[in-house]
Amino acid sequence: MRPEILNPLFGETQSLKGVGKVLAKPLEKLRLTRVKDLLYHKPSYWMRRKRVHELDIADIGLTIIAEVTPVDYRSGGPRSPFRVQATDAKGNYISLTFFGRNTGWTRKLLPLGESKIITGKLERYGDELQMLHPDVLEVAEESEIALVEPIYPLSDGLGNKRMRQLIAQSLELAPHLPEWIEPSLLKSKQWNEWRQTIVALHNDEDASNSDRLAYDEIFANQLAFMLVRASNRQKNGISIQGDGHLRDQIKLPFELTGAQKRCISEIEGDLAQSSPMLRLLQGDVGSGKTLVALMALLNAVEAGYQGAFLAPTEILARQHFEGLQKLLSGLPVNIDILTGRDKGKMRESTLMGLADGSIDILVGTHAIFQEKVRYKKLAVAVIDEQHKFGVSQRLMLTRKAESTPHLLAMTATPIPRTLTLSQYGEMDVSRIDELPPGRQTIETRVISDSRLPEVVEGLGRHIAGGGQAYWVCPLVEESEKSDLAAAEERAAALKLRFGDQVGLVHGRMKGPEKDAVMEKFQRGAIRLLVATTVIEVGVDVPNASLMIIEAADRFGLAQLHQLRGRVGRGDVKSNCLLLRGDTLSETARARLSLLRETNDGFKIAEEDLRLRGAGELLGTRQSGDAGFRIATPEQITQFIAAATDDARLLLDRDGGLKGERGQAARIALYLFEKDWGVSLIRSG
Ligand code: ADP
Ligand code: MG
Numbered sequence: 001m002r003p004e005i006l007n008p009l010f011g012e013t014q015s016l017k018g019v020g021k022v023l024a025k026p027l028e029k030l031r032l033t034r035v036k037d038l039l040y041h042k043p044s045y046w047m048r049r050k051r052v053h054e055l056d057i058a059d060i061g062l063t064i065i066a067e068v069t070p071v072d073y074r075s076g077g078p079r080s081p082f083r084v085q086a087t088d089a090k091g092n093y094i095s096l097t098f099f100g101r102n103t104g105w106t107r108k109l110l111p112l113g114e115s116k117i118i119t120g121k122l123e124r125y126g127d128e129l130q131m132l133h134p135d136v137l138e139v140a141e142e143s144e145i146a147l148v149e150p151i152y153p154l155s156d157g158l159g160n161k162r163m164r165q166l167i168a169q170s171l172e173l174a175p176h177l178p179e180w181i182e183p184s185l186l187k188s189k190q191w192n193e194w195r196q197t198i199v200a201l202h203n204d205e206d207a208s209n210s211d212r213l214a215y216d217e218i219f220a221n222q223l224a225f226m227l228v229r230a231s232n233r234q235k236n237g238i239s240i241q242g243d244g245h246l247r248d249q250i251k252l253p254f255e256l257t258g259a260q261k262r263c264i265s266e267i268e269g270d271l272a273q274s275s276p277m278l279r280l281l282q283g284d285v286g287s288g289k290t291l292v293a294l295m296a297l298l299n300a301v302e303a304g305y306q307g308a309f310l311a312p313t314e315i316l317a318r319q320h321f322e323g324l325q326k327l328l329s330g331l332p333v334n335i336d337i338l339t340g341r342d343k344g345k346m347r348e349s350t351l352m353g354l355a356d357g358s359i360d361i362l363v364g365t366h367a368i369f370q371e372k373v374r375y376k377k378l379a380v381a382v383i384d385e386q387h388k389f390g391v392s393q394r395l396m397l398t399r400k401a402e403s404t405p406h407l408l409a410m411t412a413t414p415i416p417r418t419l420t421l422s423q424y425g426e427m428d429v430s431r432i433d434e435l436p437p438g439r440q441t442i443e444t445r446v447i448s449d450s451r452l453p454e455v456v457e458g459l460g461r462h463i464a465g466g467g468q469a470y471w472v473c474p475l476v477e478e479s480e481k482s483d484l485a486a487a488e489e490r491a492a493a494l495k496l497r498f499g500d501q502v503g504l505v506h507g508r509m510k511g512p513e514k515d516a517v518m519e520k521f522q523r524g525a526i527r528l529l530v531a532t533t534v535i536e537v538g539v540d541v542p543n544a545s546l547m548i549i550e551a552a553d554r555f556g557l558a559q560l561h562q563l564r565g566r567v568g569r570g571d572v573k574s575n576c577l578l579l580r581g582d583t584l585s586e587t588a589r590a591r592l593s594l595l596r597e598t599n600d601g602f603k604i605a606e607e608d609l610r611l612r613g614a615g616e617l618l619g620t621r622q623s624g625d626a627g628f629r630i631a632t633p634e635q636i637t638q639f640i641a642a643a644t645d646d647a648r649l650l651l652d653r654d655g656g657l658k659g660e661r662g663q664a665a666r667i668a669l670y671l672f673e674k675d676w677g678v679s680l681i682r683s684g
Contacts, residue, residue: 002670008173009036009671016169018162026158036671038170039198040213040630041163043150046205049119051147055092055129065119065145068094070110075103084110086118095130109136117142150202167202174198177671178664181215182646191215214631215639218422220668221628222640223647224677225425229278230651231680232426236403237276238379241268242302247295249331259434260288264295266430267408271299271380277406280424283432284601285412285565286439292432293382294324296408301333301360305379308405309363312385314339314511315518319540320384321363338364338373341511383409412565413558414601416609418640422628425644433602442568442576444596446552449579455548456497458577463501463527467572468544471530472563474551490550491530501527533559542570552578553588557608561601609637655682 002010012034013019013027032038051065068086074095075082082103084096096118098106110116120134137145152163177194179186191197191212200209256264263281270277283289297307309324311317321337328335336359338350353359357376362368409427420429447455462469471494473487491504503517503526520526522541529544547567552560560578567574578592594607628636654662669678 002675003667005175005177006667006670008175009034009039011035011173013038013166013170016166018165023158023162026155029155030153030158035170035173038167039174039201041152041167042201042210042630044153045151047146047149047151049145049147049149053088054090055088055094055122057124057129059122060124060129062122063120064122065117065142065147066094067115067117067139067142068096069115070096070112072112073103073107082106086110093128095125095128096134097125097130097132099133115139117145119145148205150205164202171199171202177667178660180219180661180664180668181212182649182661185642185646186212189215211635211639214635215643216668217628217630217672218636218639218643219647220665220672220674220677221422222425222644223650223665224669224674226644226647226651227677227680228426230655230682232278232404233275234682235276237274237406238305238377238403239274240271240300240303240305240379240406242299244302246298246302246331246333250294250298250327252291254436256291257288257432257434257436259283259432260292263292263430263432266428267292267296268299270428271296271406276404277408278427279408280420280427280429281408281410281432282414282420282429283410283412284414284435285562286569287412287432287435289384289410289412289432290320290323291327293384293408293410294327296380296406297361297382298333300380300406303379305377306354306357306359306375307361307380307382308368308375308378309361309382310368310384311363311365314341314365315515316384317363317365318515323540324361324363333360334358335361335363338362338368339511340365340367342367378405381405381407383407385411412562412601414561414605415558416602416606418637419609421644422636422640431602435599440568440571440573441599442547442564442574444564444576444578446578446580446592446596448582449550450582452579455577455579456494459528459546459548460497462546463498467527467546468521468524468541469528469546469548470544470563470566471528472547472549473530473532474554487530487532494528494530498528502530503528504530506532533563540569541566545570545572545574547574547576548579549577550579551581552592553580553584557591557595557604558601560595561604564595565601657681 013032014024016035019027027033030041032041047063049063049065050059052059053066055066055068066088068088070084070086072085073082074085081097081099084098084106086094086096088094096110117137117139118131118134119137120131123130123132149160150164151160152167154160154163174195179193181191185191189212192200192209194212194216197209197212200206201213263283267277267279267281270279281289281292283292293309297309300307309320311320317337317339321335325335334353336350336353338347342350350359350362351373354362355374355376362375367373409424415423459469459471471490473490487504487506491502495502503521505514505517509517517526517529521529521544524543545567547564549555549560549563555563564576567576578595580588580592584592591608594604598604631639650657650661650665653659657663657666666678666681669675
């Protein structure tokens with residue numbers, strides 16, 4: 001149970017003074033539903049205002065406070081703004097300009113001849129000084145204006161003034177919390193205790209003060225991961241050492257790469273242990289993760305156990321099933337598939353086969369870990385495209401069996417080491433850092449979207465020559481709807497030219513509908529697949545050798561790299577065209593040209609981290625519970641190593657989190673809602 005000391009922080013913002021129905025909505029929208037959310041609501045910037053006694057062009061660009069007297073009104077045509085001419089004490093003029101406002105209202109606000117205090121940004125308009133939509137106060141009210149003021153992220157109906165009041169109320173509720181940070185670290189960083197720091201966050205422009213708040217979050221995150229590791233070590237797993245009789249029969253037309261061999265032996269090492277494996281397999285698109293997974297699954301089957309292979313989507317589940325079936329043909333291995341769509345008799349018989357152990361390997365979507373699905377002796381679970389799952393989902397998964405199965409998670413997102421630690425800190429990591437030899441390189445070009453007609457011409461030649469292609473439509477932030485509209489529009493335009501050869505897939509399509517299109521594309525009935533990013537993960541169509549990505553500058557580099565990985569899977573040379581807008585920042589340019597220069601996903605990830613900071617890599621819409629709300633990507637990079645070491649050390653000394661610092665650390669876990677982490681603390 002959550003420690004009592006935290007209760008005020010988890011109180012609802014609804015119960016604060018002055019929060020009625022009207023504020024509920026904006027608070028919700030800003031995800032400020034609890035007092036602690038308000039406390040951690042960081043100012044987006046600090047507004048500085050300068051009190052001037054004389055209007056002066058030298059102050060243009062600054063936000064000023066001045067006392068002025070309106071002397072004249074100037075109302076242009078219906079479409080021009082309403083201007084109030086005013087002067088300061090020295091007789092300098094300024095034009096106070098109002099667009100689209102009721103002029104009666106403005107006249108009342110600024111009566112001629114009456115001195116007022118105005119605040120706003122000083123601008124130049126022709127030869128005049130002007131201020132757009134100034135804040136206007138009575139002279140007596142001047143003292144209410146802060147010279148330095150935190151400005152918060154706001155929402156309709158919740159202005160900065162109200163926000164500050166709510167935060168002030170929340171600060172009064174903030175308790176002193178016991179210290180969970182290692183004393184020597186606290187000292188060397190000159191950090192203050194928690195309460196003092198959170199107060200400073202809202203009262204002191206010096207941001208370095210808030211570093212400890214970020215550290216707290218990272219520390220709690222890593223501590224929760226370390227608790228998963230520790231509790232995993234205590235669990236009963238199944239030590240497996242297959243004799244190789246199945247693996248030896250697999251006939252491959254190629255040699256495994258050195259990296260694949262290394263990863264396989266790392267996994268074998270884990271499987272032989274009696275505590276369950278928790279391993280992340282990172283490898284670029286096309287690096288051959290599936291085979292590595294298959295070796296782990298077969299190891300289990302050889303030893304008389306079952307394996308499960310979880311894919312994030314229906315399409316991928318089917319593709320993996322077919323691929324694995326092919327590899328296993330002729331071997332005495334019974335492989336089956338189960339997805340949410342399988343109903344009735346088929347489903348029943350699959351469930352039976354799992355329960356009686358006659359099915360050796362099950363491939364499928366989430367359905368394979370549902371309540372009703374019972375395995376006779378599941379020993380190895382593989383999750384493909386790991387990033388779609390959060391930590392607690394991973395935990396749920398391994399709770400299925402009496403003895404915890406070994407878990408192998410696979411991801412094609414080659415994120416840098418520091419970020420791997422913050423996202424998958426509970427796991428050991430294997431990396432396939434080498435592509436199979438003889439891969440066609442993908443030639444990548446960055447092209448201005450003003451050359452779209454040429455691109456379509458080229459596409460026409462490509463299709464006429466028997467090729468297939470992808471066309472990825474831009475990601476419109478936060479709105480699946482407009483993503484879709486853009487994709488539909490593009491598909492319609494391309495259909496005018498290429499007719500029925502064009503297909504469209506997007507995230508809103510139902511499974512069967514989507515699969516039908518994908519299937520047509522796979523067998524070549526569709527030559528051009530227009531898509532939103534749903535094709536991002538793992539679909540394999542070797543004949544598709546051209547990838548066109550619209551508004552490429554809106555995608556993350558890692559994501560672009562993954563998209564590009566859809567081509568270059570066959571024997572022909574592949575091309576990737578990145579269309580960009582005409583106005584690109586230096587960084588955007590540098591980022592795109594990085595893609596042109598290298599095909600190495602790990603290198604791209606490290607470089608992107610350097611160019612842009614981690615934000616791009618982690619994405620703003622983080623899934624799962626290893627998300628950070630307070631720590632910025634830069635802070636994560638800065639503190640992750642120290643926080644991980646600290647968490648590990650604390651658990652080494654006090655695994656039950658019983659000592660003084662241990663108790664404080666529990667509070668940190670609850671504060672950051674890692675309740676699942678607390679539930680794993682070793683008792684006794
Ligand atoms: P990913 O890591 O993206 O999941 P896959 O496992 O789908 O990659 O492998 C991509 C392709 O590479 C498959 O067609 C697979 O058969 C092939 N492949 C895997 N390993 C090798 C290898 N060592 N040499 C050549 N081709 C390989
Ligand atoms: Mg794959």
